[in-house]
Amino acid sequence: MGQNIIFFSALLVSVYLALSQNVLADSYCQWDLAKENNFPAIEKPLCDLKGDAQRGKKIAIDRGLGNCLACHAMPIPEEDFHGQIGPALYDVAKRYSEAQLRARMVDAKLVNPQSIMPGFYQHPDKHHRLAFRYEGKTFLSAQHIEDIIAYLLTLKGQQ
Amino acid sequence: MKTSGLLVCWIMLYSMQIMAQPPVPTSGYDFLGKDIQAIQDDEFLNPGMPTVELGSQIFQESEEGEKSCASCHGEEGQMMDKAKIASYPAYQKKYKKVHTLQERIHACWTDKQDRFPLLYDDPKLVALETFVRSLARGTVIDVEVNQHSRALYEQGEKLYKKRFGQMAMTCHHCHVQYQGIFMRGRKLTQGQTNGFPVYRFNSDRVTSLHRRFNECFVELRAEPFEAGSQEYKALEFYIGVMSNGLKVETPAVRF
Numbered sequence: 001m002g003q004n005i006i007f008f009s010a011l012l013v014s015v016y017l018a019l020s021q022n023v024l025a026d027s028y029c030q031w032d033l034a035k036e037n038n039f040p041a042i043e044k045p046l047c048d049l050k051g052d053a054q055r056g057k058k059i060a061i062d063r064g065l066g067n068c069l070a071c072h073a074m075p076i077p078e079e080d081f082h083g084q085i086g087p088a089l090y091d092v093a094k095r096y097s098e099a100q101l102r103a104r105m106v107d108a109k110l111v112n113p114q115s116i117m118p119g120f121y122q123h124p125d126k127h128h129r130l131a132f133r134y135e136g137k138t139f140l141s142a143q144h145i146e147d148i149i150a151y152l153l154t155l156k157g158q159q
Numbered sequence: 160m161k162t163s164g165l166l167v168c169w170i171m172l173y174s175m176q177i178m179a180q181p182p183v184p185t186s187g188y189d190f191l192g193k194d195i196q197a198i199q200d201d202e203f204l205n206p207g208m209p210t211v212e213l214g215s216q217i218f219q220e221s222e223e224g225e226k227s228c229a230s231c232h233g234e235e236g237q238m239m240d241k242a243k244i245a246s247y248p249a250y251q252k253k254y255k256k257v258h259t260l261q262e263r264i265h266a267c268w269t270d271k272q273d274r275f276p277l278l279y280d281d282p283k284l285v286a287l288e289t290f291v292r293s294l295a296r297g298t299v300i301d302v303e304v305n306q307h308s309r310a311l312y313e314q315g316e317k318l319y320k321k322r323f324g325q326m327a328m329t330c331h332h333c334h335v336q337y338q339g340i341f342m343r344g345r346k347l348t349q350g351q352t353n354g355f356p357v358y359r360f361n362s363d364r365v366t367s368l369h370r371r372f373n374e375c376f377v378e379l380r381a382e383p384f385e386a387g388s389q390e391y392k393a394l395e396f397y398i399g400v401m402s403n404g405l406k407v408e409t410p411a412v413r414f
Binding site for chain 1: 323326332336341342344376377380
């Protein structure tokens with residue numbers, strides 16, 4: 001009887017593990033790194049999703065999501081306390097193409113290996129001592145990334 | 160003529176020396192507003208003082224047959240050497256290892272007083288540590304690296320410069336590279352250890368150093384190490400050396 005229970009729970013655990021690994025493998029969208037004028041670039045939208053600039057702006061503000069304002073000043077005067085760690089982003093769309101912004105958002109270390117900007121769509125296996133609750137998860141979802149890119153593309157310095 | 164030549168030489172040498180030095184250690188105190196600094200400085204207003212008081216009670220306590228800490232170190236701890244208190248973590252010849260101040264206190268607790276061992280960061284130990292370190296308030300920190308402790312120092316440096324968690328940032332990024340810079344309303348300090356254990360307004364309690372490390376790990380979305388772990392001791396030792404030259408502020412007051 002006792003042995004049966006142990007066997008059964010071992011079976012459950014292994015089925016769970018197999019399933020959860022599948023979920024991860026399925027949900028992480030692969031991307032191809034290319035070069036655009038010698039600059040790292042990802043041409044195709046992640047998972048072929050379409051971004052929404054309004055949502056992107058909210059994600060950039062949200063402390064639990066992008067929290068871009070922690071490090072960057074952005075044309076969002078209604079929010080206090082813009083960070084000073086990274087460059088201001090008022091005119092990024094003038095300086096970078098969509099594909100270049102995508103590479104920067106997926107993993108800033110593709111652009112600058114020393115960068116301290118988090119890899120927002122870095123593969124979860126590449127993190128060191130990731131907290132258990134974030135295991136198998138990316139910082140932002142592919143949809144979040146595409147939304148932010150759509151927002152960044154509106155920043156042309158006119159404000 | 161000769162003297163002015165010497166003077167020029169001296170100025171050159173002096174400025175070279177300044178350039179060769181690492182950034183001047185600055186206490187978290189210097190990043191606080193004047194009003195908060197005044198609270199830390201005032202013995203009666205400082206909200207860390209009740210913990211010092213609690214520590215001093217435990218220091219004097221003894222159950223029958225036991226020795227109290229005070230029986231060896233003086234009723235108010237006055238027989239302890241302030242310079243020594245300010246030199247922890249320090250290599251202990253007798254134990255052939257580096258002790259943090261809390262471990263040193265615990266060594267007395269178990270060996271000299273024959274009491275039941277406590278877990279690292281047990282509230283009693285944190286209170287004792289707060290009391291003992293507060294005796295050295297104002298004493299200059301002098302943590303020494305020697306041939307016995309060099310390996311621990313190097314382990315600490317590695318951890319300090321390792322990217323952790325989903326944020327994939329290092330301690331060095333926030334507390335050295337970007338010190339003094341605003342991260343969404345919070346000014347980053349050098350993350351020095353000279354005020355620990357510190358009273359924190361955010362949590363309304365006295366926080367041990369290893370608990371503070373935990374919070375930075377959580378911020379990084381990384382799995383923290385355990386209080387008292389080899390890793391945290393290495394970090395404490397490494398940052399302790401960075402804090403050399405600062406004065407002990409325990410109990411400091413922080414957000």
